[in-house]
Amino acid sequence: MPLRHFVGSPWIAVIYGFDLPAYPTLGSKIHLSAPLAGYHRMQRILYLIQKEFRQVFRDRAMLVIMFFAPVVQMLVIGSAITTDVKNVTCILYDADNSTASRELCRRFAHNPYFNVIGYAESPGGIRHALDNWQAQLGIFIETDFGRNLERGLRPNVQIIADGLDANTAGIALGYAQGILTSYAQEFSQPQPGRLPVLSETRMWYNLNLESKHYMIPGLIGLLITLVTMFLTSMGLVREKEIGTLEQLMVTPIRSVELIIGKVLPFLLIGLVEINVMLAVAFIFFKLQLAGNYFLLLGVSLLYFMTSLGLGIFISTLADTQQQAMFISWFFMIFLLLMSGFLTPIANMPENWQQATYLNPMRYYINLLREIFLKATPLKFLWNEIIPLALFGLLIITASALKFKKRVS
Known part of the structure; x- marks a missing residue:
């Protein structure tokens, strides 16, 4: 295929496997009309895109980095990283040994969140089980539990948790308190002249409180960032390593055309990637997209400006693909930790909460969760979309200018 308007030296096309007829050199003065120049510019960009796809x-x-690795990472990380607390090892000590206390023990034993390993013979048995990592939770049912319950008095139950894992301990305590409260309400007697207060709890958007509904959209944002940023930076740096970037820059190709020709293929690959990850979420994790599919693709395109722009910026700092990978991971750690993917932003110190507003990944992950889980309409998402678009425009413009200055 002739690339008459692609490069200025026939031997450059040989590197990419094209047949190139002779073309005037850079020193030649060629005057083209505006429509013809625009046509040639578009043709050069299309040839660059074609060349990039062939190389990829x-x-x-x-290919492994683009398609195989993200699927494996999503399956492994999505299954391994979970905040769900199940099968908490628990030991019981029933000092009352009444019908009511035995029923309470039975409820703990049949609850899916607890795994009762046995019954202690004395209060010291609970301490021994916790000290030797045999149990994470101890339930001490004191004497007169059943009698106090029948009289409407507060029954005494002591819950002892292993606080080494604070997250598991806190959630397990909440589960245990829920069992005790539910059981006590069944025995409580309403006072004369007063109706009992009944509370009904409903969970919206995540009926069973499964962490995968919260984690998977964030994981999609993380992997999309990794793939697009890594591919862009390593693709441009690879051109440096093999020397073709300098060869391209002595041809009639402009820096803007080169950037567009290098970025557009990875943008299209990013769109394919997000559809692959959505398929994994639907098939393997049994999630459903509650919101608009095209709105999700639209905000993803906005975010690609940021991730691809960061890839261009990294390519101007690195001379080898190894350097590009290390620099990418440097940026990735900060983007990840300050995005709210692993820990809620509300749990961070106030100063760091303010700093997260400078992280584009924060807005993208929030948008993914809002669209994926809550089907939030577009009119309520502008406070996330506008900052994301501004960051993307700023980053890709600054990166393109720095790249142009570097290659010049």
Whole structure:
């Protein structure tokens, strides 16, 4: 295929496997009309895109990074990282040994969140089980439990938790308190002249409080960032390593055309990636997209400006693909920790909460969760979309200018 308007030296096309007829050199003065110049510019960009796709699909390592690795990472991380607390090992000591206390023990034993390993013979048995990591939770039912329950008095039950894992201990205590409260309400007697207060709890958007509904949209944002940023930075740096970037820059190709030709393929690959990850979420994790599919793709395109722009910026700092990978991970750690993916932003110190507003990934993950889980309409998402678009425009413009200055 002739690339008459692609490059200025016939031997450059040989590197990419094209047949290139002779073309005037850079020193030649060529005057083209505006429509013809625009046509030639578009043709050069299309040839660059075609060349980039050929290079990507010839590189087996790149194909693994693009398609195989994200699927495996999503399956492994999505299954392994969970905040769900189940099968908490528990030991019981029933000092009352009444019908009511035995019923309470039975409820703990049949609850899916607890795994009762046995019954202690004395209060010291609870201490021994916790000290030797045999149990994470101890339930001490004191004497007169059943009698106090029948009289409407407060029954005494002591819950002892292993606080080494604060997250598990806190959630397990909440589960235990729920069992005790529910059981006590069944025995409580309403006072004369007063109606009992009944509370009904409903969970919206995540009926069973499964952490995968919260984690998977964030994981999609994380992996999309990794793939697009890594591919863009390593693709441009690879051109430096093999020397073709300098060769391209002595041809009629402009810096803007080169950037567009290098970025557009990875943008299209990013769109394919997000659809692959959505398929994994639907098939393997049994999630459903509550919101608008095209709105999700639209905000993803806005975010690609940020991730691809960061990839261009990293390519101006690195001279080898190894350097590009290390620099990418440097940026990735801060983007990840300050995005709210692993820990809620509300739990961070106030100063760091303010700093998260400078992280584009924060807005993207919030948008993914709002669209994925709550089907939030567009009119309520502008406070997330506008900052995301501004960050994307700023980052990709600054990165393109720095790249142009570097290659010049």
